[in-house]
Amino acid sequence: xxxxxxxxxxxxxxxxxxxxxxxxxxxxxxxxxxxxxxxxxxxxxxxxxxxxxxxxxxxxxxxxxxxxxxxxxxxxxxxxxxxxxxxxxxxxxxxxxxxxxxxxxxxxxxxxxxxxxxxxxxxxxxxxxxxxxxxxxxxxxxxxxxxxxxxxxxxxxxxxxxxxxxxxxxxxxxxxxxxxxxxxxxxxxxxxxxxx
Numbered sequence: 001x002x003x004x005x006x007x008x009x010x011x012x013x014x015x016x017x018x019x020x021x022x023x024x025x026x027x028x029x030x031x032x033x034x035x036x037x038x039x040x041x042x043x044x045x046x047x048x049x050x051x052x053x054x055x056x057x058x059x060x061x062x063x064x065x066x067x068x069x070x071x072x073x074x075x076x077x078x079x080x081x082x083x084x085x086x087x088x089x090x091x092x093x094x095x096x097x098x099x100x101x102x103x104x105x106x107x108x109x110x111x112x113x114x115x116x117x118x119x120x121x122x123x124x125x126x127x128x129x130x131x132x133x134x135x136x137x138x139x140x141x142x143x144x145x146x147x148x149x150x151x152x153x154x155x156x157x158x159x160x161x162x163x164x165x166x167x168x169x170x171x172x173x174x175x176x177x178x179x180x181x182x183x184x185x186x187x188x189x190x191x192x193x194x195x196x
Contacts, residue, residue: 023057023159033061033157038182045145045161047130055145055163058181063155064192066125072192073127073147074120076101082187084180087111096120100132105139112139125149125156141165160185 029039043057062069072082076099079089088104092115099118104111115135119128130144131137145162160181 023059025059033059036061038185040181043161044163047144047163054165055161056181057159057161058185059157059159060185060189061152061155062158062189062192064195066149066151066156068195069149069156069158069188069192070122070125071195072188073149074099074118076118079103082184082191084183102135107139114138114140114143116143125151139166158185158188160188 023041023043025033025039029041033039038058038060041057041059044055045057072078076089076091076094079101080086083103083105085105085107086103087106088102090102091099092102093100097119099120101116101118102113103116104113114137115132116129117132121127125148127147128144129146131140131142133142143162143164145160148157148159148161150157150159162181
């Protein structure tokens with residue numbers, strides 16, 4: 001009996017800690033999050049440490065249900081309105097555990113295509129993705145990351161972590177990844193809140 005009570009207590013503490021301070025936010029970052037700001041961290045998603053990527057992690061509160069936020073994330077054909085410079089998103093393969101999407105980004109007068117494998121797990125509220133290196137990818141050499149949807153009071157904490165390496169020199173794209181984090185999280189938040 002004591003073991004089961006102890007196990008329940010540990011689970012409560014772990015669950016409370018996970019939702020109370022995602023990614024170990026400071027008290028200042030938590031206050032900013034509560035005020036509706038998008039908090040950006042210099043933390044790359046887990047991946048091959050040998051690959052030098054640029055990116056980070058962004059978090060925001062979304063005043064919508066987890067299902068509404070999840071629906072926005074897995075509506076792949078409509079990603080062109082979420083990710084900066086994405087002009088087209090075409091689902092090439094899809095089942096419950098995987099979706100292969102071909103994206104096209106426009107940079108000035110040029111267009112570049114790339115392929116991304118998405119691995120949705122709605123029970124965990126997590127959508128992981130990575131570049132499909134077996135297919136042609138014009139602009140990206142590497143790209144990987146995840147979305148995390150965690151219930152929080154009247155809505156969710158939405159986390160977007162991404163890293164990328166392009167064919168362009170890193171100094172040319174350094175600010176674009178960080179700006180893209182904020183733009184993307186804001187777009188998902190707005191779309192999910194409108195769908196309530």
